[in-house]
Amino acid sequence: MIHLQNVVKHFGTGSNQIKAVDDVSFSVQEGEIFGIIGYSGAGKSTLIRLLNGLEMPTSGSIQVGGTKISSTTGKELRKARQKVSMVFQHFNLLWSRTVQENIAFPLEIAGVRKAEREKKVTELIELVGLSGRADAYPSELSGGQKQRVGIARALANDPEVLLCDEATSALDPETTDSILALLTGINERLGLTIVLITHEMQVIRKICHRVAVMEAGKVVEIGNVLDVFQSPKAEITKRFLAQVTEPDAAKEAIQHIQDEVPTGKLIKLVFVGERTEQPVLASLIRKYDIDVNIVQGNISHTQGGAYGTLILQLVGDEKLVEQAIHHLHEQNVQTEVIGNGQ
Amino acid sequence: MDNDFLGNVDWDKMWQATTETLYMTALSTVFTFVIGLALGILLFLSSPGQLWANRFMNIVVGAFVNIFRSIPFIILIILLIPVTIFIVGTMRGPNAALPALIIGAAPFYGRMVLIALQEIDKGVIEAAKSMGAKTSTIIFKVLLPESMPALVSGITVTSIALVGYTAMAGVIGAGGLGTLAFLDGFQRSREDVVWVATILILIIVFIIQFIGDFFVNKLDKR
Numbered sequence: 001m002i003h004l005q006n007v008v009k010h011f012g013t014g015s016n017q018i019k020a021v022d023d024v025s026f027s028v029q030e031g032e033i034f035g036i037i038g039y040s041g042a043g044k045s046t047l048i049r050l051l052n053g054l055e056m057p058t059s060g061s062i063q064v065g066g067t068k069i070s071s072t073t074g075k076e077l078r079k080a081r082q083k084v085s086m087v088f089q090h091f092n093l094l095w096s097r098t099v100q101e102n103i104a105f106p107l108e109i110a111g112v113r114k115a116e117r118e119k120k121v122t123e124l125i126e127l128v129g130l131s132g133r134a135d136a137y138p139s140e141l142s143g144g145q146k147q148r149v150g151i152a153r154a155l156a157n158d159p160e161v162l163l164c165d166e167a168t169s170a171l172d173p174e175t176t177d178s179i180l181a182l183l184t185g186i187n188e189r190l191g192l193t194i195v196l197i198t199h200e201m202q203v204i205r206k207i208c209h210r211v212a213v214m215e216a217g218k219v220v221e222i223g224n225v226l227d228v229f230q231s232p233k234a235e236i237t238k239r240f241l242a243q244v245t246e247p248d249a250a251k252e253a254i255q256h257i258q259d260e261v262p263t264g265k266l267i268k269l270v271f272v273g274e275r276t277e278q279p280v281l282a283s284l285i286r287k288y289d290i291d292v293n294i295v296q297g298n299i300s301h302t303q304g305g306a307y308g309t310l311i312l313q314l315v316g317d318e319k320l321v322e323q324a325i326h327h328l329h330e331q332n333v334q335t336e337v338i339g340n341g342q
Numbered sequence: 343m344d345n346d347f348l349g350n351v352d353w354d355k356m357w358q359a360t361t362e363t364l365y366m367t368a369l370s371t372v373f374t375f376v377i378g379l380a381l382g383i384l385l386f387l388s389s390p391g392q393l394w395a396n397r398f399m400n401i402v403v404g405a406f407v408n409i410f411r412s413i414p415f416i417i418l419i420i421l422l423i424p425v426t427i428f429i430v431g432t433m434r435g436p437n438a439a440l441p442a443l444i445i446g447a448a449p450f451y452g453r454m455v456l457i458a459l460q461e462i463d464k465g466v467i468e469a470a471k472s473m474g475a476k477t478s479t480i481i482f483k484v485l486l487p488e489s490m491p492a493l494v495s496g497i498t499v500t501s502i503a504l505v506g507y508t509a510m511a512g513v514i515g516a517g518g519l520g521t522l523a524f525l526d527g528f529q530r531s532r533e534d535v536v537w538v539a540t541i542l543i544l545i546i547v548f549i550i551q552f553i554g555d556f557f558v559n560k561l562d563k564r
Contacts, residue, residue: 052472078474085472092469095564096487106473108483137563157473 001193002028002051002161007060007070009046020046021057022217028195028210033187033303035204035225036197037240038214044197047214048163051195052084053077065160082110085154089166091146093138099149100125100134106156124152128182144175151182155190162186164196168203180207184303201243205229205302213237226304230272230334245309250296257295257313258339264293264315266339267325271299271308280333281310288324290316311338350532355522360542362436363518366508367546370443371501377448378500379493381407382455383481393477407449415446415507419514426514439516443507451500458492459485491562498554502547509543519543 009021020043028034038044049055053069062070067080093102100121107117128148168176184207204211213221220234232238299308314321328335388400419442426441470484509520519539527535
């Protein structure tokens with residue numbers, strides 16, 4: 001659906017030159033929800049704007065659907081943009097227009113006749129769950145409702161690709177969930193390809209099939225969400241994963257147990273898929289004569305299956321602890337020592 | 343001087359002067375609105391990073407606006423005498439004031455339009471672009487509606503300034519309340535004529551302000 005080949009984007013010239021996107025190549029399949037994660041300044045905003053030609057690459061080629069965006073200009077490009085629509089972090093609604101007039105705007109641009117516009121707008125308002133608010137102005141809506149208008153507007157011309165530019169970053173966690181559910185529903189029902197950028201790993205975890213991690217203009221890691229969660233390679237990916245698996249409370253818990261029981265060995269287990277449902281821990285305790293303290297644990301669900309982490313402290317004879325860790329490895333549970341006893 | 347207060351006021355003349363002032367203000371406001379809007383949009387779109395980013399055009403239009411905005415109106419009228427005679431054919435009557443009024447006020451309003459357009463959230467323009475909007479669509483369906491309250495309050499302020507300019511245009515014999523107050527009132531020491539003309543000008547200003555505020559409130563959905 002989307003193919004990027006050696007895409008480079010520079011801003012400025014000479015010594016002020018910034019490489020916003022630096023030799024990026026990847027493909028996105030049709031019907032996929034593809035996430036791009038990175039900190040601000042990583043180049044992800046520029047990257048997503050290359051996909052609808054709001055920015056043009058310095059070099060490299062970009063193909064979206066049947067159109068080579070990187071070499072399309074003028075009328076052709078404007079036509080192509082109707083099939084690659086965008087949802088924005090700050091909604092970018094026209095405050096001078098009501099909900100239905102905002103949703104009708106892209107249809108006006110596409111030259112759709114009035115009767116047809118009205119029919120389509122009514123459908124879309126229904127689809128995004130804003131029935132009864134058609135005549136409200138954006139200033140009368142909550143953030144979540146505004147983003148629903150943004151999504152309805154983006155869907156108006158039946159696009160093939162939906163680009164989400166930090167679509168949930170300005171929303172509270174609960175509203176974020178409802179917007180993500182809406183996006184997942186649209187992806188499933190309409191088979192729409194979605195590319196989203198975010199700095200929140202939770203967003204990737206909840207709705208993406210595949211993820212690319214960006215740092216300093218480069219894609220440093222790319223793969224299925226579950227694979228990346230299970231065995232992150234790049235340092236920055238691990239830091240993003242910590243957002244999901246190691247909340248601040250966990251760090252406090254680890255600190256606390258190290259103060260309380262300084263002799264134990266801290267290990268982190270990662271479970272993926274079916275492993276999350278098997279009693280690994282019970283068999284460990286039965287088999288080895290060691291004490292096990294549970295420090296912190298969680299299981300989260302991704303589009304590709306469940307994913308859990310468990311942080312344990314093993315206290316006992318050093319040899320037995322070593323054997324226990326070995327046993328876990330044999331059980332195909334990914335185990336990592338994250339702290340040694342003194 | 344007559345002891346009878348208001349005894350010097352010739353109401354027919356006063357009424358005629360009022361209609362002249364209204365005529366000059368209304369017509370120059372309409373032209374100022376259109377020309378100022380064009381200048382402001384041109385300045386906005388040619389500024390760096392905008393749709394028609396063009397340094398040369400930006401500098402030329404910017405210089406035009408700044409120069410004509412800076413010349414004191416009373417001097418501008420005199421400088422424009424040849425232009426006025428060329429366009430209107432005479433230096434007398436309300437029509438003769440129009441070129442100077444418009445050329446003096448349009449750049450001033452153009453600045454206000456520029457400021458109003460700069461207040462528009464860049465994201466909204468980007469959103470329109472991402473939907474495949476043409477530049478003309480962006481101008482008429484995004485830029486103008488989204489800045490309408492500021493454009494209206496700007497033309498209200500400009501229109502009120504124009505009322506003041508029409509009074510000054512009296513020096514070239516343009517007519518209106520300013521001329522009446524100066525020639526019939528001040529120069530003949532008829533204070534009551536000055537007062538009545540002043541009050542009528544104030545009433546015109548208040549009415550313009552009231553209409554402007556009414557529309558700004560009606561238009562602003564933010």
